Amino acid sequence: MTTPVAPALPTPATGGSREAPVRRRRARPSPSERRERNAALRFISPWIVGFVVFTAWPILYSAYLSLTDYDVINDPTFVGLDNYREMAQDPKVALSLWNTLVYTVVQVPLYTVVALALALLLNQAARSAGFFRTAFFIPKMTPPVAVGVLLLLLFNGQYGIVNEVLSWVGIQGPSWTTDQDWIKPGLVLISLWTVGSAVIILLAALRNVPNDLYDAARVDGAGFWRRTRAVTVPMISGALFFVVVINTIAGFQMFTEAYSAYFGAGNSTYRNDAALFCVIYLFQEGFQELHMGYASALAWLLFVVIMLVTVVQLVVSRRLVYYEGEQR
Amino acid sequence: MVVAALALTGCAQGTGDEGADVDFSADGSPSGERSVMGFGTGDEIGEVRYDRATQDLEGVDVRLAEGELDIQAFLSAVASGNPPDLVYANRDQIGTFASRDAILPLDECVDAEGVDLDAFVDTAVEQVTFDGSVYGIPEFNQVQVTMANADLLSAAGLTVDDVNGSDRDAVTAANEALMRTAGGTLSVIGFDSKLPEFLPLWAKAAGADLLSEDGRTAQLDAPEVVEALEWAVGIYDAQGGFPAVKTYRDSADFFGAGNQFATGVLGAMPMEQWYINVLNESSPDAPMAFDAVRTPGGDAIAFASGSAWAVPRGSENPAAACRFARLMTETDAWVQAAQARADARAQDGLVFTGVLTGNEEADEQIRADLVPDDAPQPWQDAIDAMYEANDATFALPANPADNEFETAWQDAVNRVLNGQQEPADALAQAQDEAQQALDDAWARWDEED
Structure with missing residues (x-):
């Protein structure tokens, strides 16, 4: 991609020497x-x-x-x-950060890929597109607490539907809800329940990709995958970036589903550290242990982490994301 | 989330000395609107007593904020100077509230209203007594009872004596005899030792208290506690580990006709007495056997918990609040409420299995007048076991770090259950965490005092 050069602004020439542009005084706003x-x-x-x-x-x-x-x-x-010093020595801070990071790193790409795949499929649908759009979006309306309960039902290691389906193809499913190693993957998978909102955003972006680009690609002999890689993804990269950023922030703030599944009323005494995310630990410290000062420090730590990650994403996006009408 | 949370705390200014001089003996008829937080009239036991109390407090418009007490909302209300007049809390929260000056000592209330604390269950009173003062009027008592599937026991050549905890080796053996697997998956849970919540019960049965009598010293790494945890975890390990048992337990219809006992997929477990009523209603024909949980000496034992009424600092009318608490917990109130329940159950053709009120006088009267002594088996055994347990309770003393202490030992048990630590290591870590929390909280209290 070539970088266009901005046309030079005409500068007033006085006596052959270049002078600094004269700053014009802002006119006083009129009464209206x-x-x-x-x-x-x-x-x-x-x-x-x-x-x-x-x-x-x-x-x-x-x-x-x-x-x-x-x-x-x-x-x-x-x-x-003192609170910040205590955080540095608190093993639960490191654990909750690690859990949150692992969850986000796995969840965001998977969520985005699934959303994109569904949006591409919907984009192919003609008459039934409206029905499927609604069908994909409806789960998003489910309250997050209910999604947490749903997780326990669907992913029950012994009688859950997920393991039942896996058993049809000869796979003995894990204890998703109690095994340390499978709790975060279970939460990642259940997060796909609400993929509908991202699908709608990406579908809207797909509808805006000019058809002549696809026609040109077809003339050049590009197949579906090549067109997707060379045309679709670059053209919707702005929407993809939006989905990634929003979802990354949501990942770092993971709370309701994990809390209702692993720390709520049904598990008032049994807890599993594998589901201890940053905001859950913050909530426990602030609202259960009543250490509101420490919880505030945790909130600021999380804020700084999210801000750093978002800044990195913004910097990287300058190389990867294309906005329509943008000149580089 | 964070913003919303901080919005709630943003205006908090602390309680200061507000409400330091409180007169519980205010004369005259209380009037106006009074708010109660954390209490709901969910059944006839609550409804009858509530109606009775509000009738007595004629002229007072009592407003209920129903549902379990929201600690943060309550403390924020106190901090902002707009507290409810009365709160209904778990007894194990009283120490924390008292140490933070969120609730008032009720010694004067007890005197002014003539509340006879000797009539209450001793452990219930201990739970609401902090640093020598009473901070709550207790009500209800929850105790544990051994519940077992009689058919499974019989098929294995066992009796309820083998699973009531009096002989740990016998329970271990019974667990292995009762449990079943099908295709490598657990199909019958032999014995459920109900961890993490019942560690205090197993430790006490072995002669150890998790916390010293004065509430200042954690005793989580005592050898008896470690052994109790090793044994209780071993029960799960013999069945494929805690995850397998929990997964299977979670898939059961706990409150319905398809409960674990009715469907024959659970041999035995200790459980709070309210579950007797659930079983009696949902599966009256289930082949049940009941007994108290017992120590190696054969004595009944139970870890008590329950609720309490407390008056927040800053309550606009503590005298009316105190009277309401007295009216809700006095013997006549309980007897009337129990009569209503007995009538309702008789109408439904069900056995009235009694109510544990936290008020010994009421318990005795209800049992003598309303609870059958010739109920059909196994329900008579259930009733007997429940009352025997109620006479043999223990509790953790009130302390200013209730929640941190509980978190420390429960986290330790969870680390063991999740395979992260061995019992001795987990409890050693918990001991440090709990003692640190206790030391800090008591230091703050002693300094302020």
Whole structure:
């Protein structure tokens, strides 16, 4: 791909020497512009208030709480960086980070590939596309707690449907819900239950790929796979990137399904460390052990991890993602 | 998630000294709106007592926030100065709430309302007594009873005495005799030692307490505790490991007619007494055998748990809250509620198996007046076992690190069950974690005191 050169802006020439462009003073807004701006501010002010009260202030306050010993009920006591030092020595922090990382690294690619495959299939469908779009999206409406319960039913090592199906082809399925090695794979697989939303996003992107590109590829003798690799994927790379980023963040914030399956009412005493994800540990520390200062520090650790990963993804995306109309 | 959580805590300012001087003996008729958190009138036992209490508190509009107590919501409400007037909590939460100044000592309430604490089950009172003061009015008592499938026992040449815990070797042998596998998969669970939750029971049966009497010293690495855990885990190992047993257990219809006993897929297990009613209702013809859980000496033993009423710091009308708690837990209230249940069960043609109220006086009266002493077997044995267990309970003392302590020993058991650690190592780690939590929490309390 060639990188187009931006046309040079004409610079005023005075006496043959180049001078710095003169910064033009912004014209004073007219009364009608001011009225328009004030009206806009009034319209968005509910959102601004909501953002400040329910997002910005709690974020700032949590940064302060992460430097305190706070049990929810008594006044926070400033402890400096003690919570962060404690985190460095807490084996559960390392474990929960590791579990979260493994889950995300396995789940995001699988989820994206499955979503893309289903979107490609749907894109081929003609009359029945509307029905299948709805059918794929409906599971997304399932409450996450129900998905956690569903996991225990479908993946029961002894009587679950998954192992039943595996047994038809001579495979003895594992103890998905109790074996340390199979708990995260089970959670990854059940996450595909909600793949419908990504399918819809990718399908919308697929519908926007110009047909003449496919026609040109066909003329050049490209088969389905070649067209998918050389035309489809680059043309929907923006949507794919969106799915990957959103899903990566969701992966790092994995909570409800794992908690309801392995830490909820049905497992009030039995717990399995293999399902201890970052947000679950944060929740336990904050809302069960009432170590809200420590939980706030954990939240900031998770925030930094997610931010770093997202920045890396953004940097990598500059080389891999193409946006329609973009000039490089 | 994080943002929402912090939004809830964002406005918290701490309790300070608010409500330090509380008058539980306020005269006059209480009035206005009073809120209760954590209690629901789910059945006749709750409904009758609630109706009775609200009638007595004429002029007070009692509002219930039903469902299990949400600790975070409760503490946030206290911290923000807008607490409910009364909370209904698990007794093992009382120490934590008391140590954080979230609830008020009720010694004056007990005096003002004439609550006779001697009438309550001793262990229940111990659970709500923190650093010498009573912080809750207890109610209900949950105890464990040995439940077994009589047909499976009989086919293996065993009796319920072989699985009641009095002889560990006998239980181990019975487990192997009762269990079955089909095609390499467990098809009958021989004995379910109910880990992690019943470790305190097995440890106490061997003579060890997980926590010292004053609630300050963890005793999780005592040899008796290690041996108890090794034995209880060994029961699972003989059946292919805990994952196999749990997987099979999870697939059962626990509350329905297809429960493990009715379908003959479980030999025996200790279980809380409320399950007797479940079995009696859902599978009255199941071939059951019952006994108390027993020590090597043959004595009954049970790990008690239950609920308690507590008055939050900052309650607008602690006197009315105190009276409500007294009205809900007094003997007459329990007897009336038990009568309603006995009538309902008689109407349904079911056996009334009794109610364990946490109030000894009420228990005795209900048993004498309402519980049959000639119920058809095996239900009479169930009733006898339940009351015998109720007379032989123990409990962990209230302490300021209730939850951390529980997490430490339960995590240890889970690490063993999941094959991550050996019992001795897991309990040694738990001992360090629990003692650290206790030391920190007691230090804070002692400093504030």
